[in-house]
Structures are given as C-alpha cells and as structure tokens.
Amino acid sequence: MNELLTPAVFAIQSRYNGQVSEFRDEVTLLVPAEKIIAATTTLRDEFDFDMLSAETAVDYCPQTTPRFHMVYIFYSTKTHQYITFRAPLNGDNPSIATMETVYPNANWREREIWDLMGIRFEGHSDLRRLLLPPNWEGHPLRKDYPLGYEEVQYTFNFDDIDLRKPKGVR
Amino acid sequence: MREIQEFTLDELKHLFTPQAITGETMVLNMGPQHPSTHGVLRLILELDGEIVLNCVPDIGYLHTGIEKNMEAKTYQKAEVLTDRMDYMYTMGNNLVYCLAVEKLTELKSPARADAIRVILLELSRLQSHLLWIGTSALDLGAMSVFLYAMREREMILDIFELVSGQRMMTTYIRPGGLWRDVPAEFNDAVKQIVDIFPKRIDTYEALLTKNPLFMDRTKGIGKIDTKTALAWDVTGPTLRATGMAHDIRKANPYCGYEQYDFEIPTQTTGDIYGRYKVRVEEMRQSVRIVEQALNKLPFGPVRDNNPKFVPPPRSEIGVSMEALIHHFKLWTEGFTPPVGSVYSTIESPRGEMGLFLESDGSPKPYRVHYRTPSVPLLQIMPILSKGCFVADLIGIIGSIDIVLGDTDR
Amino acid sequence: MGLEQKLGNTGVVTTTLENAVNWSRTNSMWPMLFGLACCAIEMMAAQAANYDMSRFGMELMRASPRQSDLMIVAGRVSQKMAPVLRNLYDQMPDPKWVIAMGDCAACGGVYNNYAVLQGVDEIVPVDIYVAGCPPRPEGLINGVVALHNKIKSERFAKWK
Numbered sequence: 001m002n003e004l005l006t007p008a009v010f011a012i013q014s015r016y017n018g019q020v021s022e023f024r025d026e027v028t029l030l031v032p033a034e035k036i037i038a039a040t041t042t043l044r045d046e047f048d049f050d051m052l053s054a055e056t057a058v059d060y061c062p063q064t065t066p067r068f069h070m071v072y073i074f075y076s077t078k079t080h081q082y083i084t085f086r087a088p089l090n091g092d093n094p095s096i097a098t099m100e101t102v103y104p105n106a107n108w109r110e111r112e113i114w115d116l117m118g119i120r121f122e123g124h125s126d127l128r129r130l131l132l133p134p135n136w137e138g139h140p141l142r143k144d145y146p147l148g149y150e151e152v153q154y155t156f157n158f159d160d161i162d163l164r165k166p167k168g169v170r
Numbered sequence: 171m172r173e174i175q176e177f178t179l180d181e182l183k184h185l186f187t188p189q190a191i192t193g194e195t196m197v198l199n200m201g202p203q204h205p206s207t208h209g210v211l212r213l214i215l216e217l218d219g220e221i222v223l224n225c226v227p228d229i230g231y232l233h234t235g236i237e238k239n240m241e242a243k244t245y246q247k248a249e250v251l252t253d254r255m256d257y258m259y260t261m262g263n264n265l266v267y268c269l270a271v272e273k274l275t276e277l278k279s280p281a282r283a284d285a286i287r288v289i290l291l292e293l294s295r296l297q298s299h300l301l302w303i304g305t306s307a308l309d310l311g312a313m314s315v316f317l318y319a320m321r322e323r324e325m326i327l328d329i330f331e332l333v334s335g336q337r338m339m340t341t342y343i344r345p346g347g348l349w350r351d352v353p354a355e356f357n358d359a360v361k362q363i364v365d366i367f368p369k370r371i372d373t374y375e376a377l378l379t380k381n382p383l384f385m386d387r388t389k390g391i392g393k394i395d396t397k398t399a400l401a402w403d404v405t406g407p408t409l410r411a412t413g414m415a416h417d418i419r420k421a422n423p424y425c426g427y428e429q430y431d432f433e434i435p436t437q438t439t440g441d442i443y444g445r446y447k448v449r450v451e452e453m454r455q456s457v458r459i460v461e462q463a464l465n466k467l468p469f470g471p472v473r474d475n476n477p478k479f480v481p482p483p484r485s486e487i488g489v490s491m492e493a494l495i496h497h498f499k500l501w502t503e504g505f506t507p508p509v510g511s512v513y514s515t516i517e518s519p520r521g522e523m524g525l526f527l528e529s530d531g532s533p534k535p536y537r538v539h540y541r542t543p544s545v546p547l548l549q550i551m552p553i554l555s556k557g558c559f560v561a562d563l564i565g566i567i568g569s570i571d572i573v574l575g576d577t578d579r
Numbered sequence: 580m581g582l583e584q585k586l587g588n589t590g591v592v593t594t595t596l597e598n599a600v601n602w603s604r605t606n607s608m609w610p611m612l613f614g615l616a617c618c619a620i621e622m623m624a625a626q627a628a629n630y631d632m633s634r635f636g637m638e639l640m641r642a643s644p645r646q647s648d649l650m651i652v653a654g655r656v657s658q659k660m661a662p663v664l665r666n667l668y669d670q671m672p673d674p675k676w677v678i679a680m681g682d683c684a685a686c687g688g689v690y691n692n693y694a695v696l697q698g699v700d701e702i703v704p705v706d707i708y709v710a711g712c713p714p715r716p717e718g719l720i721n722g723v724v725a726l727h728n729k730i731k732s733e734r735f736a737k738w739k
C-alpha cells in the first residue's frame with residue numbers, strides 16, 4: 001500500500017470498522033452502508049480527497065446478502081491517489097443515504113444508478129430517471145434483467161420473423 | 171413504439187423558480203434535435219426574456235446500453251463496443267479498457283507499443299480538438315474555421331486508416347499491446363503532420379484569437395471557479411481554464427507519458443475564451459509529444475508474449491501446434507482473468523476518463539462502468555448558464571466540448 | 580451543361596413532366612441537419628472540404644424538418660429517441676426520403692440490446708441503406724447518388 005494512503009485507511013478502518021483489501025495496488029475499504037456518509041466526510045475533510053471520481057454499483061444476483069455493492073472511487077488532487085469504498089446492500093429494493101451532501105456531483109451519478117440499478121438514495125434532491133424514458137419498467141443493469149435480443153433471420157424462418165417485425169410506414 | 175414522454179411542470183418545479191409555474195417566466199424546450207446542441211441533447215430552459223434563469227439538461231437520447239452489452243461479450247469482443255462510446259476519442263476508449271484488462275491480468279505492453287500508443291493518442295486528441303474548434307466556432311458563426319479544421323482532421327484519419335484499416339472505430343490498441351506493428355509509411359506520415367501542424371494552428375488562431383467578434387462572444391461568459399469545478403468533479407480543459415494545472419498524464423502517468431517533456435497549459439479566467447486558449451495550447455503540446463515519441467520510437471515487439479492472454483502472431487499459427495491451440499482457445503473461449511476489480515484512468519480531451527472493471531473469473535467482464543468526463547461537464551450546465559443570454563448558451567455548450575455518446579453510453 | 584446545345588434557336592426543350600419533376604427534385608434536395616451518434620461525424624466530414632457533398636447539390640442542411648426533404652439518420656436510435664425521430668419524420672413535407680446511414684440505423688449494428696432500436700426501418704420507411712460502421716464519406720455520397728437515381732426512375736403512377 002502506498003504510504004500516502006496509510007493514514008486515511010487506518011482512520012477509516014478504526015473509526016468506521018472498514019475492512020481493507022488490496023488488489024493490484026488498489027486499496028478497497030468495505031464500509032457498512034449506514035456509516036458511509038460519515039466515512040466519506042472524514043475522507044474529504046481530513047485527508048484531502050476532494051473529488052468523487054466515480055460512483056457505481058455492482059449486482060451480485062442471485063446472492064441476496066449482500067445483493068448489491070455500492071462502489072465509490074475518490075481521488076485526491078494533492079496526493080494523486082485513488083481510494084475505493086464499497087458499501088454492501090441487502091435485498092431487492094435497497095436504499096442508501098445520498099452522497100450529494102458531501103460531493104454535489106453525486107447527483108447525476110446517483111440518478112444514473114437509480115435508473116439502471118434500482119438503488120434508492122435517501123434524501124436525494126431530484127431522484128428521476130437519468131438515461132431511460134420516465135415510463136420505463138425495470139432497471140436494465142441488474143443481472144436478472146434480460147439483455148434484450150433480436151431473433152436472427154435465417155432462410156428457413158425469414159418470413160415468420162418478418163411478419164412479426166415492426167415496420168415503419170409513411 | 172413508445173410514446174414521447176413529456177415532463178409536466180409540476181414534476182420539475184423544484185428545479186425552476188416559482189414564477190415558472192405562474193407563467194411569469196417562460197419555460198422553453200431546446201432539443202433533442204437542435205443544430206447546435208452537438209448531438210441529441212435536450213435542455214429545458216426557464217427564460218426571463220432573453221435571460222436564462224434555469225437550465226435543466228435532459229440526456230439519455232443516445233443511451234446505448236454499452237455497459238450491459240459488454241457484460242455479455244468476452245473480453246476481446248467487448249473492446250469493439252468501447253470504440254463507439256466517446257466517438258471523438260476512440261483510441262482513448264480502447265486504451266482505458268486495455269489498461270484495465272492489463273492491470274487485471276498483469277500483462278505488460280512493450281516499449282514500442284507504448285510509444286506508438288502515445289503517438290496515436292495524441293493524434294486522437296488533436297483530431298478531437300480540431301473538430302471541437304471547428305464546430306464550436308461554427309456555432310458562434312465562424313464558418314471557415316470548420317472547413318480548415320476538417321481538412322487537417324482528414325490527415326489524421328488517414329493515419330488511423332493506415333495503421334488499422336478504419337477511419338474512426340479502430341480497435342487498434344489491444345490488451346497487451348497493439349493489434350499489429352505499424353506499416354513502414356507510418357513514420358513519414360506522422361512526420362508530415364508534425365511539420366505542418368504548428369503553422370496550421372497559427373492559422374486557426376489568426377482567425378479567432380484576436381477576432382473582436384469572437385472575443386465579445388466568449389470573454390467573461392460561462393464562468394466557473396476552481397473550487398466549484400472540483401466539487402462538481404469537472405476535469406480536463408474546463409478545470410485547467412480555471413487555473414488548476416491538473417492532468418492525469420502528469421499526475422498518474424500511463425503508457426510512459428513521464429518520459430516526454432510537455433507543459434500543462436492553464437488560464438485563470440475560467441470562461442469560454444479561457445477554455446479556447448487552453449485547448450489551442452494543448453494542440454501545440456500534443457504536436458510536441460508526438461514529435462518526441464516519433465524521434466525515439468524504439469524497436470521491438472508490439473505485443474506481450476503471454477500466450478494465455480495475447481493471441482500469437484499470425485505467422486506462428488501455421489508452424490506451431492501450440493500457437494494454434496492458444497489461438498483457438500482465445501478466440502472461442504476467451505481468457506479468464508483472476509477475480510477482482512480494478513480502476514484505470516486516462517486523460518481524454520474532455521477530462522478524466524476512467525473505467526471500473528470487475529471480473530468474476532469468467533471469460534466475460536462481470537461489471538463494466540465508464541466514468542466519463544462529459545457527465546460532470548453537462549451537469550454543471552445550470553451553473554455555467556445562469557444569467558446568460560440564450561445566444562451565449564450555444565457558445566457554452568460548444569466550449570465544454572461534450573460528446574453525447576460519452577454521457578449516455 | 581449540354582442543355583444549351585439542344586435548345587436550338589427557339590429556346591424550347593421537350594421532355595416528359597415526370598422527367599422534369601424528378602430532375603428538379605433530385606437537384607434541390609435539402610437534407611435535414613440531424614446527427615445522432617458517431618456516424619454524424621462522418622456525415623460532417625462528407626460535407627467538409629475534402630469530400631464536399633455540395634457537388635451533388637446537397638450542401639444546404641436545414642435545421643428544421645419543415646424545410647427538408649431528406650432525413651439522413653446518422654447513428655444509433657435509442658428507445659428514448661425513437662418517438663422523437665418519428666415525430667420529426669411526420670413533420671417533414673412530402674415528398675420525403677430517408678437514408679439509414681450506418682449499421683446501427685440499418686439493423687442495430689453491434690448493439691443487440693434493450694436500449695437500441697434494431698434498425699430505424701421499424702419506425703420510418705427507409706429508401707437507402709448505407710453500410711459501414713461508420714460508412715466512409717464516399718459511402719454516404721454513393722448512397723445519396725443511389726437515392727438520386729431512385730428518384731429519377733420514379734413514375735407518376737407510383738406517387739404518393
């Protein structure tokens with residue numbers, strides 16, 4: 001682990017009982033979901049991690065505890081280091097506190113996660129779908145959502161499928 | 171087919187002033203089909219006469235499901251989709267993906283491959299900036315810059331075609347190195363660009379930098395300061411125009427960028443003009459990097475030789491049984507990296523581009539997430555455009571250089 | 580242009596109405612300025628100096644659907660964009676034509692997923708498909724010329 005990261009990792013580990021893991025020189029801290037806001041505030045105020053570089057989620061379906069991991073990647077423009085936080089979330093309709101109060105740019109990133117993953121953010125100022133139309137059903141990036149697949153037309157079933165295909169008319 | 175889904179004012183009332191509901195101010199829709207929104211961006215504006223009070227961007231008209239689609243492909247096949255995301259910096263999309271896969275599988279790209287990558291990346295940056303200078307000047311009414319910039323852009327695309335056979339969607343950078351070595355004509359073609367480009371950049375500057383009309387429409391408009399920019403995660407030229415010299419190429423170098431001598435141009439004004447100056451200077455620096463990389467282009471292989479992850483050269487397949495087996499396995503099953511997640515970043519012409527890649531040990535990526543620079547840039551549109559005129563809004567959209575494929579993915 | 584040699588002294592040319600109408604339609608076709616994705620960049624390249632679509636009378640891009648006859652669907656059409664695209668098509672005055680530029684517009688291209696329309700022909704009738712991802716500017720120009728030829732061979736009886 002880079003020595004620039006050690007104090008921050010140590011602090012989060014001891015104060016918010018984060019679990020440290022390292023993979024390919026990248027430090028990941030597993031922080032309980034209810035402590036994530038306190039932990040990130042500490043990270044920002046005491047250790048100069050001034051940017052929320054990325055925020056996303058991973059779905060571990062069919063596993064349910066935890067089903068999701070929220071992933072936050074922070075960057076410090078002073079030390080040029082990245083650090084990753086993960087917060088486990090249980091169940092099919094999970095929710096977590098919004099990061100917007102700490103890093104304002106989380107606004108759209110969380111809207112995107114709500115849209116594509118279906119994780120609710122408590123206290124979010126504008127939780128609408130970001131990318132898909134507002135009347136869309138389901139959350140496509142979940143593992144149990146089908147990719148969507150067009151049937152391939154071969155010679156033997158060309159006409160069958162052609163009948164079913166939508167056609168634009170004038 | 172779905173119906174068009176309209177927002178009601180009620181749904182959006184927390185984003186507008188109370189006067190919008192009573193009708194004292196006007197709510198106007200702009201886009202998604204509008205000539206100067208640089209793609210399919212939709213803005214919902216609240217106007218008081220000519221003045222923009224609030225601006226609510228509505229994106230997703232180009233949502234392509236690339237992240238989901240990549241999960242259904244093997245690592246080699248998924249790379250093809252990355253090209254089509256930020257379509258102005260295709261080489262960079264490939265690179266950030268390859269860096270992540272290389273980190274995951276502990277591949278190492280050889281020195282020659284790194285140098286060629288740097289040359290191609292800087293050429294990509296140049297062509298992206300060229301298109302930007304053309305279109306954003308076109309938005310402000312300067313037609314001829316567009317024609318000149320597109321002329322030079324074709325020269326760069328010719329080089330891409332030379333090395334990869336495609337003008338835009340190259341997929342030339344592969345995990346572990348490059349698809350193949352560059353052809354013999356490559357050096358001369360790049361040399362030609364290095365020779366003529368500084369003069370051509372002077373031409374654009376002569377058309378714009380001191381042009382009073384251009385200055386009137388850009389100076390002091392669309393301002394942002396460093397603190398706000400950092401809080402909203404804005405990177406790239408928009409951040410540098412506020413006076414902060416932050417560049418991933420210097421801060422967290424990749425592909426051997428630390429060997430090259432270049433500067434990070436900054437401006438302190440934070441307005442459209444500042445961004446313009448930063449980008450023009452960046453073009454000059456890119457030419458410098460290309461020149462240095464070309465002058466000390468090392469010889470050697472262009473691919474790692476780990477046969478578990480990198481396909482063997484074509485010539486070996488005919489003579490070596492083992493190579494044939496590896497080739498067959500790689501293109502039918504794919505390779506299986508260890509379990510874990512990595513994050514890699516590069517500096518794209520718009521800012522920091524990152525890729526979060528998680529592997530579950532199968533030949534397909536488990537989760538791919540692109541952290542794209544255009545999302546924060548669009549997100550600060552309400553801040554940039556507050557209190558400006560509608561006509562200036564066009565200039566602001568042009569100046570932050572968004573690519574809608576990059577925001578919507 | 581060759582025409583004046585046929586004029587003779589009287590200044591009269593005889594032709595069929597079909598020919599005259601089709602000729603005027605092909606030579607003053609106004610495409611709509613409408614770019615969706617990557618292919619739009621190649622469409623811009625086709626209009627710029629090196630390829631110069633104005634050689635075919637196509638340089639006047641109209642920003643409004645009400646003034647245009649040709650819609651070049653340059654890029655992938657997402658589910659959110661599809662109704663908007665149809666709306667634009669409906670606003671165009673007759674006669675109107677559609678070119679599906681690129682694999683995405685033709686058949687969904689490399690994306691076979693929930694978000695992308697599998698070919699723009701599902702919502703609007705397409706006259707010419709241009710293959711490629713993205714098609715080269717020459718490819719687009721070829722498509723435009725093919726459309727011109729198609730229009731030149733149109734018959735009165737088939738007019739809608």
Ligand code: SF4
Nearest residue numbers: 617654681682683712
């Ligand atoms: S056909 Fe290719 S270049 Fe064109 S929009 Fe689709 S992905 Fe982009």
